[in-house]
Amino acid sequence: MNIFNQLIKSLYSPKDIATFRFQGIGKTIFYVFLLMAIISIPNAISLSTTAYQGVNYLATSLQEEIPDFAFQNGVLTSDLSSPYIDGDDNAVFILDSTGQLSVDDIYEYDNGLALLEREAVIMTDGMAETVRYRDLGNLNLTKEEISGLVNGVADVLPVILSIILLLLYLFFTALKFIGVTVLALIGLMLKNKAGQNLKYRHLWILSAYTVTLATALFALTEAFGIYIPFSFLFYWVIAIFMLYRVLHYVPKPTPRNDVETTPPVTD
Numbered sequence: 712m713n714i715f716n717q718l719i720k721s722l723y724s725p726k727d728i729a730t731f732r733f734q735g736i737g738k739t740i741f742y743v744f745l746l747m748a749i750i751s752i753p754n755a756i757s758l759s760t761t762a763y764q765g766v767n768y769l770a771t772s773l774q775e776e777i778p779d780f781a782f783q784n785g786v787l788t789s790d791l792s793s794p795y796i797d798g799d800d801n802a803v804f805i806l807d808s809t810g811q812l813s814v815d816d817i818y819e820y821d822n823g824l825a826l827l828e829r830e831a832v833i834m835t836d837g838m839a840e841t842v843r844y845r846d847l848g849n850l851n852l853t854k855e856e857i858s859g860l861v862n863g864v865a866d867v868l869p870v871i872l873s874i875i876l877l878l879l880y881l882f883f884t885a886l887k888f889i890g891v892t893v894l895a896l897i898g899l900m901l902k903n904k905a906g907q908n909l910k911y912r913h914l915w916i917l918s919a920y921t922v923t924l925a926t927a928l929f930a931l932t933e934a935f936g937i938y939i940p941f942s943f944l945f946y947w948v949i950a951i952f953m954l955y956r957v958l959h960y961v962p963k964p965t966p967r968n969d970v971e972t973t974p975p976v977t978d
Contacts, residue, residue, distance in 0.1 A: 714742055718749075721923035725956035728920045732913040732961065739916045743891065747884040750926060753934035755876050762872055765802070766865050769824070772797065772804060773858040780806060780826070782852045785844040787828050798823055803834075814841055836936075887926070890950075894918040898954055908964040917957050918950075925949040 712720070712731075720727040731739075776797060780789035787808045794807035803823035805812065810828040817825045817832045818839060825832040833840045844850050864871070898914035909917075925946045932939055939945060 714738070714745065717742065717920065718746065718923060721920040722927060723924070725921075725953060726960045728917060728953075728957045729960035731920055732909070732917050734916060736912060736916065739919045743887055743919050744884060746923060746926060747880065747887055750930035751876075751880050751883070753930070757934070758876070759872050762868065765824075766861065766868055768802070769804070770858070770861045770865055773854060773861060777804070777806060777854070779854050780808060781854065782844060782850045785829070785847070785850045787826055787844070814839065887922070891915065891918045891922060894922060894950055894954060897951060898958070901955055901958055902961075905958055906963060907958060907961055909958075909961065917961075918954060921954045921957055922950050924953055 717727075717731065778789060778791060778795055780787060780791075782788070787806075789806065789808040791806065791808055793809060794805060794812050797804050801822060803820045803825075805817065805823065805825035805827075807825070807827050812825070812827055814827070814830065814832055817823075817827075817834060818837075820834050821837045823834045825834070829845070830841050830843045833842070892915065895911060895915040895918040898909075898918055899911065902909045902914065928949070929939070929942055929946055932942075
């Protein structure tokens with residue numbers, strides 16, 4: 712069966728998945744790489760779009776809108792007497808060398824960058840990441856120097872994004888292989904209980920296809936920004952239940968009938 716047909720069948724048909732158990736391990740490994748590549752597309756597009764928009768916005772703003780500022784010995788300085796805030800509900804940029812704003816004040820924004828007096832705060836979907844300037848060493852930069860750095864990053868952004876996306880893809884694919892391995896170990900208990908004659912390699916192959924539904928489901932919910940409580944637990948419930956259904960369609964070994972023998976007739 713074509714590998715793309717296998718992917719579609721794996722979304723809904725335990726009966727078809729059961730027939731994949733005798734295929735080669737190499738094709739199954741390739742299937743896992745293909746599955747992870749497909750479900751990574753929405754996140755890759757989202758990350759790339761956000762990165763391009765953010766870098767272009769920052770480069771333009773530094774040249775045209777943002778007031779002059781500088782970092783001196785790890786402290787943000789400027790001539791501002793009040794915080795500079797620019798942006799909308801989707802993204803915001805904040806420059807505050809006055810110390811009037813704290814990290815807690817930035818939490819009201821979902822996405823954006825805030826340069827505070829002694830730390831930078833990066834907001835992504837309501838989650839804050841704080842970087843203290845002193846952790847970057849003896850930081851001394853002017854606005855013009857930062858603008859040049861940002862323009863340099865913009866020029867090589869496709870290369871940077873390609874490396875980041877490749878590393879993320881390999882990382883999450885490695886996690887998926889670990890998950891498939893764990894599911895196959897659970898399958899050993901399920902097949903023993905069902906009295907089926909399956910080797911571990913067969914269970915690993917079946918597990919690789921069994922995780923398709925749960926993987927695709929939670930990839931879609933993440934892409935559409937839908938939050939599911941206890942998603943990790945639900946993932947494993949779906950995967951284990953799907954494997955249980957798959958094993959239901961694996962034929963059980965037929966018992967051998969002992970051939971009745973009669974003792975030789977002796978005179």
